[in-house]
Amino acid sequence: MTPELVADHGLSPDEYERVRRILERDPTLTELGVFSAMWSEHCGYKNSRRLLRLLPTEAPWVIQGPGENAGVIDVGDGWALAFKIESHNHPSAVEPYQGAATGVGGILRDIFTMGARPVAVLDSLRFGDLDDARVRYLFGGVVSGVGDYGNCVGIPNIGGEVVFDRGYEGNPIVNAMCLGLLRKEELITASATGVGNALMTVGARTGRDGIHGATFASEELSEGSDESSRPQVQVGDPFTEKLLLEASLELIKSGAITGIQDMGAAGITSSASEMAGRAGNGVELEMTSVPTRERGMTPYEILLSESQERMLVVAEKGREGEVKAILAKWELEAVEIGHVTDDGRFRVVENGVLVADIPVLPLTQGCPTYEREGVESEDIVRLRHTDLSEHLIPEGDLTKTFLLLLGSPNIASKRWVYRQYDTTIRTATAVRPGGDAGVIRIRGTTRAVAATTDCNGRFVYLEPRRGAMIAVAEAARNLACVGALPTAITNNLNFGNPLKPHIYYQLREAVLGMAAACEAFETPVTGGNVSLYNETDGRAIYPTPVIGMVGVIEDVSTITRHAFTASGDDIILLGTNTEELGGSEYLYVTADLVAGAPPAVDLDAERSLQGAVLAMTRARVLHSAHDCSDGGLVCTLAECALGDGESPLGVRVKLDDDVRPVGVLFGEAQGRIVVSCDPAHSEEVLRIAALHEVPAQKIGKVTAAAEGFSIALRAASVSASVAAMCDAYFGALPRLMDTPAREI
Amino acid sequence: MKAAVVTFPGSNGDFDLREAVQWVGGEAHIVWHRERGGLKNYDAVLLPGGFSYGDYLRAGAIASLSPIMEDVVAFAKAGGPVLGICNGFQTLCEARLLPGALIRNEQLRFEGRDIRVRVERNDTVFTTDYRQAQVLAIPIAHGEGNYEADKATLERLEGDGRVVFRYVDARGEPTEESNPNGAWHNIAGIINEAGNVLGMMPHPERAMEQILGSTDGAALFTSLVSSLVESA
Amino acid sequence: MSRYHLEIRVKPRPGLLDPQGKAIHGALRSLGWPEVDEVRVGKAIYVDLDAASERDALDKATAMCRKLLANPVTEDFEVALAGARP
Amino acid sequence: MSRYHLEIRVKPRPGLLDPQGKAIHGALRSLGWPEVDEVRVGKAIYVDLDAASERDALDKATAMCRKLLANPVTEDFEVALAGARP
Ligand SMILES: Nc1ncnc2c1ncn2[C@@H]1O[C@H](COP(=O)(O)OP(=O)(O)O)[C@@H](O)[C@H]1O
């Protein structure tokens, strides 16, 4: 075992020593591969585990917290919701279509292995600036990969985000989230109980794809990685996934199995050892029994293959035939490859000859974890303290700036994206993508669940703790806007190389911010995913802790949407306008600048605001509610007016704040929601706001589209035709993406 | 009225279709494609949307060769009503129960959104509860819905009035902008000569309740149920 | 019985719409190849099978095309041998 | 300048999963061809263009594959002449 070989496997000399101590001898190559995968960042959370312990994970409604394939919460009437988010950043950087598709496939499996039927997908995406041909290729490929996979399996997409910023050039972020519903009593976990029970692989065959994927996901991308990572591309097969989904749910219902886990990162190795670990048991696997796609695969390759659409199940002794019959009905294979043992060892044999023999717990839980040094980068401190006052003085026409912003890819309608997704399959989508949060009703009840993903990476970059708080606050606000009570989160920590002190600082601060906000909103963390080393040639992405939040709606008749519905309605602003411009889209678009401090966030005030909006939706006094975020108040009002473009309306607003126009219009002050209501209900809306101690002011009226969009401030005004706004807002992405040239 | 929803590996609209029939008071059962011989116990056969066999060769191609399709053909030949939605339409074309083919959308992208179609005929068993020329808002969700046939077939379809649904704009006009996939003559749905086999790309079963965005699909199922109750 | 390796090409019929060909044509022109005059996109299907003879292998492939691989409404096909390995 | 007719075949790289091929394989077997051992599906792209010579036509086609027609991460390609018509 040479030091080079050890290093190639991503293990430090110390870690290698630890392996030797655990085995009390040198590892074989196969064993080295097994440790390498299990102790990679992806599986072992070396650099993040200690930080993750800081997150709140408990609440009376949490049925399953972190540690299983997905978190599960109680959503009432006997129903439970399983949900989780997962990243596929590195594979998508190499092959956007397959990378994104297999990302969706993986997260679906995490959900249905809990016994839940997947009911919705969300996708949170980030790329470099769209003027770059490679970025357009990545964006186009990722969107069709997300779409084709989910569409084929038949899971509606109900939301997500797309952000374009130089900060993600070369290293896109592709996070997919899935929600699944199950009856509480149907929950099953991934553990290998029952000594003597059979371990069976079900689904697709094992090929050479993705070998070393787990280690690969934990290494920085560099110039050459296009070449070297080619064999690691995995191809998704959504058709097989659909069959596997149906077969798995049927298997779980049959009671013939006691545990089931997706073969995700590190394939058979991680699923078998983790299932054994959870049950305190061991496993023995026979490599020659594993059905392979190619001839001559070695145990090393079989153990580490990340071929998609495979599961490991533990069959009740004597019921293996039943398992096979269920799989056969769905035209899939189930093959016994080993059994559960009582000696706590992960033992692998090939034709009966031992090729790996490792104690399970040190393998699955003995991965060394590190607390690194974290120091904030001086450059970022300087950036945060940039004086932005000159930007508060408008340069040129405010209306022009407004239209420019409305057509910036970050703010423009993402219709081009979600029209490639099936959003209505399963006939449960009450709020489709395009609003603040997606909503799925629960058939046979009056209930629904809502979900959103959020994170403004610029804010986190400029001040990680505050930025992470904002991400959680925005997610909760988005849920409140549709009438859902924020209930729990999953999260995806997308960061750079944690061995660099300023990156570790970002990671720690962001986790602390997330923890504080989750405490404040009583939205515990039930799971998540960590994706580190998101760097290209030494340059890290913006730290991006994507928050996937779910909420519960008790009565679907209180669901509220973001678009104005009727001319003559009053427009009421909840919250307070400020002059904060730090990290805003306005600065990025007009001055090519990412600087300043992110806007202040007051968690108590946020909580009151959410409470107020929820009370309003429950009182059924609102016609619409939309949270203020990217692009500020003026873009929020525009989004409310334009809706999905089918029946846009106009707006006449007059603002009287003692705040400079640029700040009011484009600043991204937190804690604001724009609602509209029948004038007969305005009093009640204002009363509920006062009751919750939320500042509220009537700022104007919804008008007919023909009357245009006008905002008068003390000393300035914005006024545009609805047609010009539609063109900017809906036309932007198609104009950028539907040009034929698509270079690879 | 008792309907069979025939599902293939990869079908995913079976559940929605069953719910839709039940929503209007009919009875519907999911029939797995390997269950031969049972269709004669049903009053209608419905082929759902989805991606049978992944649509990996051509949409609906492999499903159209599944043995149960012989039963479906026999059911149709005997005059029983057969409805194919989306992948079901594609399968009916591949099985030659309907003429033409559905090729890739002109823009080469999957399209999932609400569109409008005009009811071109309200005298079929599937459309009696619609008004003639009524404009419906219904979701589509497909990548291969671009209806194509040779010139003679198209002329015959139009001449015989066998186009049942056509993509239109808000004013009810079949414009280029209102065509979501490049289909010839904005064709969204056609019927066979005998008038008992309908194929359509839009999803009426997803437009049954206001909370889902539209109720315009419901009349298709009420039409079917009431015409079968009458004929029974 | 020998193992035959067949190449089947399925091509959109002349005169019928080929959205993919059209899009690729446009893309090639805008990428700097104005000299491209037409593009059609079909499928290449590689089938390995056991057959008694070349004739037999080709006949089988033709039957497969008629039954499944090509849609006679929109597509033409060609069948060719790519090599036999005993 | 002459008009050349090129045939480009784009094929999934060996070792990569080919879900299309797998599904078609399954279908062919159940339709009565158990002797089929493997199916892989690629694209056949037919390009007509003007070029100075055969060499030139082939070079152009190769460049098109590199730039647009084939995905270097997942696909291999072959370029062939199907005939020149002056
Ligand atoms: N990748 C995507 N997939 C699906 N829906 C998306 C995607 N990106 C954006 N959307 C939808 O577009 C709308 C606007 O997105 P965004 O501006 O990020 O929302 P907000 O600022 O309200 O959180 C949301 O409804 C969102 O769900």
Ligand SMILES: [Mg+2]
């Ligand atoms: Mg927004």
